[in-house]
Amino acid sequence: MTEGHERKKQPELVRRALIxxxxRLATECGLQAVxxxxxADAAGVTKGGLFHHFPNKQALIEAVLKDQLDRFDAVIEATLAQDGDSYGCFTRAYVIANLAMADYAPALESTCIALITDPVARIHWSDWLRARLERHRTTDAAPELEIVRYAADGIWLADLQQVPADLRIPRDQLRTRLLAMTVR
Structure with a gap:
């Protein structure tokens, strides 16, 4: 094989492209399109190339979900770094990350549909949330903070269902009200 035909193997770049x-397919066309x-076609690799990185479709979906959760978690970490360790700090970060999700992890909305139907995906989410709540037990265990987190989840669900704007309070107003509820 001549030098011009050789392709450098970059497994991390290929894996990243597949994820x-x-x-993108989940976001644009729904999870069924994945x-x-x-x-493989979208990433410009063969099915065999995809299977080299992921043994099956479920493993690929889990990798997408993990990637999106990592992005969600990074926004939470950045918010916590600015907020400190006061009452409601995790809940404030959760609200901010949840309401900004479309800006940094749009596929999380589509892949989170799997949370509703897929037991493995639910376990990943539950494990993530359990670890976060344990870590912030001293600042975020109050029932009213749990209600605020559920409200943020409800906003996410309304976004996912594309509830019309005329049936909703403007997002900035909701965000301000929810954040105000996290301060003593």
Missing amino acids: DCAA TVQAV
């Missing part, structure tokens, strides 16, 4: 393409062939 990004699967996330097929092995569609993702």
Whole structure:
């Protein structure tokens, strides 16, 4: 093989492309559009190339979900770094991250549908949330803070269902009210 035909192997870049393409397909067309062939085609690899990185479609979906959760978590960490360790700090970060999700992790909305139907995905989310709540037990265990987190989840669900704007309070007003509820 001549030098011009050799392709440098970059497994991390290929893996990243597969995750990004699967996330984009989920966002643009729904989770049902995330097929092995569609993702391989979008990433410019063969199905065998995809299977080199992910043994099956479920493993790919889990990698997308983990990637999106990592992005969600990074926004929470950045917010916590600015907020400190006071009452409601995790809940404030959760509200901010949740309401900004479309800006940094749009595929999380689509892949989170799996949280409703897929037991493995629910376990990943539950494990993440359990670890976070344990870490912030001294600042965020109050029932009123749990209610605020549920309200933020409800806003996310309304976004996912594309509830019309005329049936909703403006997002900035909701955000301000929820954040105010996290301060003593």
